[in-house]
Amino acid sequence: MPQYKAPIENINFILNDVFNVEDVAKLEGYEEATPDMVEAIIGEGARICEDVLFPLNQSGDQEGCTWDDGVVTTPKGFKEAYDTYIQNGWTSMVAHPEYGGQGLPQIVQVVMEEMICSANMSFGMYPGLSKGAYDAIYMHGSEQLKETYLPKLAEGTWSGTMCLTEPHCGTDLGQIKTKAVPKDDGSYEITGTKIFISAGEHDLTENILHLVLAKLPGAPDTTRGISLFLVPKFNVKSDGTIGDRNGIKCGSIEHKMGIHANATCVMNLDDAKGFLVGKPNEGMKAMFTMMNMARLAVGMQGLGLAEIAYQNALVYAKDRLQGRGLDGTKAPDKPADPIIVHPGVRLELLRMKSVIEAGRALTYYTGIREDIAHKHPDADVRQEAADWVALMTPVIKAHLTDMGYDIATRAMEVYGGHGFIQEWGMEQYVRDVEITKIYEGTNGIQALDLVGRKMGQNTGRLLRSFFHPVLEFIDAHKDHAEIGQYMEAFGKSVSKLQNATITLATKGLKNPLEAGAGAKDYLKMFGVISLGYMQLLMAKAAHEKIEAGAGDPKFYDAKLKCCRYYIERVLPEHYSAYHALLTGADNLMALSEDQF
Amino acid sequence: MKILVAVKRVLDYNVKARVKSDQSGVDLSNVKMSMNPFCEIAVEEAVRMKEKGLAEEIITVSIGPSQAQETLRTSLAMGADRSILIEIDENVEPLAVAKLLKGVVEKESPNLVIMGKQSIDGDNNQTGQMLAALLGWGQGTFASKVEKDGDQLKVTREVDGGLETVGLKLPAVVTTDLRLNEPRYASLPNIMKAKKKPLDTMAPSDFGVDVSPRVVTLKVTEPPKREAGIKVESVEQLVDKLQNEAKVI
Numbered sequence: 079m080p081q082y083k084a085p086i087e088n089i090n091f092i093l094n095d096v097f098n099v100e101d102v103a104k105l106e107g108y109e110e111a112t113p114d115m116v117e118a119i120i121g122e123g124a125r126i127c128e129d130v131l132f133p134l135n136q137s138g139d140q141e142g143c144t145w146d147d148g149v150v151t152t153p154k155g156f157k158e159a160y161d162t163y164i165q166n167g168w169t170s171m172v173a174h175p176e177y178g179g180q181g182l183p184q185i186v187q188v189v190m191e192e193m194i195c196s197a198n199m200s201f202g203m204y205p206g207l208s209k210g211a212y213d214a215i216y217m218h219g220s221e222q223l224k225e226t227y228l229p230k231l232a233e234g235t236w237s238g239t240m241c242l243t244e245p246h247c248g249t250d251l252g253q254i255k256t257k258a259v260p261k262d263d264g265s266y267e268i269t270g271t272k273i274f275i276s277a278g279e280h281d282l283t284e285n286i287l288h289l290v291l292a293k294l295p296g297a298p299d300t301t302r303g304i305s306l307f308l309v310p311k312f313n314v315k316s317d318g319t320i321g322d323r324n325g326i327k328c329g330s331i332e333h334k335m336g337i338h339a340n341a342t343c344v345m346n347l348d349d350a351k352g353f354l355v356g357k358p359n360e361g362m363k364a365m366f367t368m369m370n371m372a373r374l375a376v377g378m379q380g381l382g383l384a385e386i387a388y389q390n391a392l393v394y395a396k397d398r399l400q401g402r403g404l405d406g407t408k409a410p411d412k413p414a415d416p417i418i419v420h421p422g423v424r425l426e427l428l429r430m431k432s433v434i435e436a437g438r439a440l441t442y443y444t445g446i447r448e449d450i451a452h453k454h455p456d457a458d459v460r461q462e463a464a465d466w467v468a469l470m471t472p473v474i475k476a477h478l479t480d481m482g483y484d485i486a487t488r489a490m491e492v493y494g495g496h497g498f499i500q501e502w503g504m505e506q507y508v509r510d511v512e513i514t515k516i517y518e519g520t521n522g523i524q525a526l527d528l529v530g531r532k533m534g535q536n537t538g539r540l541l542r543s544f545f546h547p548v549l550e551f552i553d554a555h556k557d558h559a560e561i562g563q564y565m566e567a568f569g570k571s572v573s574k575l576q577n578a579t580i581t582l583a584t585k586g587l588k589n590p591l592e593a594g595a596g597a598k599d600y601l602k603m604f605g606v607i608s609l610g611y612m613q614l615l616m617a618k619a620a621h622e623k624i625e626a627g628a629g630d631p632k633f634y635d636a637k638l639k640c641c642r643y644y645i646e647r648v649l650p651e652h653y654s655a656y657h658a659l660l661t662g663a664d665n666l667m668a669l670s671e672d673q674f
Numbered sequence: 675m676k677i678l679v680a681v682k683r684v685l686d687y688n689v690k691a692r693v694k695s696d697q698s699g700v701d702l703s704n705v706k707m708s709m710n711p712f713c714e715i716a717v718e719e720a721v722r723m724k725e726k727g728l729a730e731e732i733i734t735v736s737i738g739p740s741q742a743q744e745t746l747r748t749s750l751a752m753g754a755d756r757s758i759l760i761e762i763d764e765n766v767e768p769l770a771v772a773k774l775l776k777g778v779v780e781k782e783s784p785n786l787v788i789m790g791k792q793s794i795d796g797d798n799n800q801t802g803q804m805l806a807a808l809l810g811w812g813q814g815t816f817a818s819k820v821e822k823d824g825d826q827l828k829v830t831r832e833v834d835g836g837l838e839t840v841g842l843k844l845p846a847v848v849t850t851d852l853r854l855n856e857p858r859y860a861s862l863p864n865i866m867k868a869k870k871k872p873l874d875t876m877a878p879s880d881f882g883v884d885v886s887p888r889v890v891t892l893k894v895t896e897p898p899k900r901e902a903g904i905k906v907e908s909v910e911q912l913v914d915k916l917q918n919e920a921k922v923i
């Protein structure tokens with residue numbers, strides 16, 4: 079049976095020693111989020127994750143959701159856990175105070191999301207999708223929609239979904255066929271079929287609010303012809319109470335590789351009553367504001383699953399006795415040494431640990447930047463923070479989910495054959511994490527977003543939010559007592575990334591195939607190098623603590639060793655991506671289709 | 675009714691205790707600390723009594739270092755109204771704790787004191803009894819059920835032979851056992867409200883109590899490691915081992 083302990087010490091290290099979560103409490107509206115408050119909230123959140131959500135993870139996987147004539151039942155214990163979760167106010171955490179929320183900053187949500195995804199990702203998706211719906215309605219909905227629906231979403235008694243995908247289109251949403259016909263009363267009648275809708279139907283909440291992409295009559299056949307609608311499962315009466323059933327039904331649920339406890343639904347809309355959210359034909363724009371947050375949240379899923387997989391691999395590696403240390407026996411009183419003595423096993427564990435810790439730093443830092451982007455008094459500071467978030471969104475989504483899969487697989491393999499066996503729980507993490515690479519825009523699409531959209535935006539302004547501070551950092555730390563030794567290697571990697579940027583930009587302008595061909599390699603480089611940057615920031619902070627004689631010296635010393643491992647053994651992975659990128663599109667396009 | 679609940683900050687029950695290398699005690703540096711589980715049950719019971727309308731005010735008190743404020747904040751987030759920290763860095767023995775609590779009782783005049791039957795670090799199981807004796811109040815220890823019965827308190831106690839129910843005249847002292855209730859998780863709004871609730875800090879000298887220890891700890895060591903078990907091949911071998919090795923039959 080796997081176990082989970084929220085990594086509180088590591089969380090606090092990032093929030094307080096590496097970055098300054100205190101800065102968030104200085105922003106107007108976030109005064110309450112002082113470091114001690116943040117710590118208290120995370121501490122209680124950790125208890126819910128460890129004691130309530132985690133015990134349902136394996137059973138939820140094995141039982142799965144069931145469908146019976148349009149009614150979907152979640153696995154045993156989910157409803158009770160959900161009730162506890164909402165009664166304790168967790169769905170209202172970052173919701174806005176004027177619509178039922180506690181108004182806490184995003185960074186607290188980011189930390190909570192990591193823990194929920196480690197504990198029970200399938201569960202976490204139900205409130206996660208509600209949060210996405212809340213954000214979309216908050217940002218684009220009319221005042222009336224906000225007043226009617228937002229407090230219920232914050233309370234958690236109603237939940238939300240995102241209905242984009244149709245049988246013939248997932249990536250290329252310009253092709254969608256779902257139609258919306260305006261009615262005299264200002265509402266719309268919506269008809270069509272949506273597939274793969276997460277949390278589309280379930281028994282956790284009284285009502286479900288679907289955010290549906292559909293086309294108005296005569297709308298263009300591209301993404302510029304799509305509008306966004308709110309379609310409730312039950313119509314809501316003028317007094318805010320639940321009325322009759324709307325024409326949106328769950329036709330079936332999918333049998334799938336992972337996240338068995340989260341219902342993936344076919345949703346049939348048959349003259350369902352819906353309300354326009356935002357302006358006609360601007361649905362993609364509205365959906366994107368929500369999707370960007372959702373993409374960061376999916377990156378967090380990758381990280382959360384990596385963490386739980388690593389925790390259990392570590393326990394096993396210290397416990398499993400097999401072989402003797404190459405340099406001599408380590409546990410003479412035992413029949414064999416624990417496998418953690420073997421260099422090959424350490425390589426796996428250190429890779430997991432160093433990538434996870436850097437990924438945590440990157441996501442938390444980005445969470446803090448999001449708060450700054452929303453609330454900082456200085457417009458330039460806000461812009462710069464927003465640029466960082468926009469640039470890092472595809473990197474976090476794709477790189478951390480790729481790494482999530484990589485880590486979950488390695489963690490499973492630390493168990494040898496036992497990892498392949500269901501009852502140990504390790505193969506579930508591999509099955510669960512796979513979907514994070516696919517939904518919210520496949521990782522291939524994230525790479526195209528990075529290269530096609532983010533790279534050139536405002537003549538490279540987004541890129542500046544990364545390169546400027548990083549280059550300054552390299553300059554300022556060449557002689558640093560601890561991390562100075564790594565600056566040459568790190569500096570070289572960053573200049574390769576600059577080179578790759580220029581190469582893709584110039585070649586891509588002339589021939590878009592060149593941009594498409596290099597996109598995945600470019601994103602990989604960006605991911606590997608930004609995690610390297612985070613490792614260096616962590617080592618710097620740990621070094622300061624050691625110098626000051628503060629805290630647990632062993633804990634901080636481990637950060638230095640982890641940084642060294644990353645810089646020496648993981649950072650070089652950007653080379654191969656770089657060299658592949660330089661070869662360009664020709665080796666991909668030369669083969670004709672019939673030659674495959 | 676006014677309820678006073680005593681809470682202690684202890685090594686978290688999930689943490690494996692390590693003995694300091696000089697064998698002077700348990701190493702508490704850089705380890706997770708939290709509210710003693712029996713104290714959590716005490717707070718929960720008080721909050722339930724308040725929710726039932728049986729109590730108007732809940733005051734929690736802790737004796738310990740300044741970090742015990744966090745423990746008190748947890749109690750406030752669970753539903754206590756205000757807190758008192760009697761700040762002291764050294765270890766305080768049960769009698770001194772009881773005397774300090776007596777001081778708080780005289781200052782606050784509660785009708786009921788609820789506390790854990792023991793703290794999981796010292797495992798003394800003395801403080802509640804001592805406090806009741808010092809105050810001359812009735813006591814219901816190891817409570818697994820507490821009910822208001824007219825102006826009496828009916829306390830069901832877990833004793834060796836089974837369950838015993840005692841009737842207590844108020845004011846009284848109740849100490850909690852594990853089965854009394856299951857403490858709640860603090861809700862997010864209550865965690866945020868807890869910060870604004872009053873928390874007073876006092877010193878042992880404010881109560882004129884001498885807290886200097888009367889017991890000298892000579893040495894603390896880890897329990898001996900358990901030997902690995904063996905599988906016996908047959909019943910005969912088992913009987914043989916019980917007779918000749920364990921010498922139990």
Ligand SMILES: Cc1cc2nc3c(=O)[nH]c(=O)nc-3n(C[C@H](O)[C@H](O)[C@H](O)COP(=O)(O)OP(=O)(O)OC[C@H]3O[C@@H](n4cnc5c(N)ncnc54)[C@H](O)[C@@H]3O)c2cc1C
Binds near residue numbers: 240250273334
């Ligand atoms: C369990 C699960 C839950 C889901 N939840 C939801 C949900 O809640 N709401 C929702 O709306 N959808 C949901 N989806 C759908 C998901 O977002 C899509 O499956 C995904 O976006 C990919 O779309 P597709 O499956 O149609 O693949 P396709 O778009 O057909 O893509 C196939 C492959 O081609 C690649 N590709 C496509 N276009 C390009 C291009 N232009 N350039 C380069 N490569 C390209 C893709 O990267 C992919 O590898 C879910 C899916 C699953 C399996």
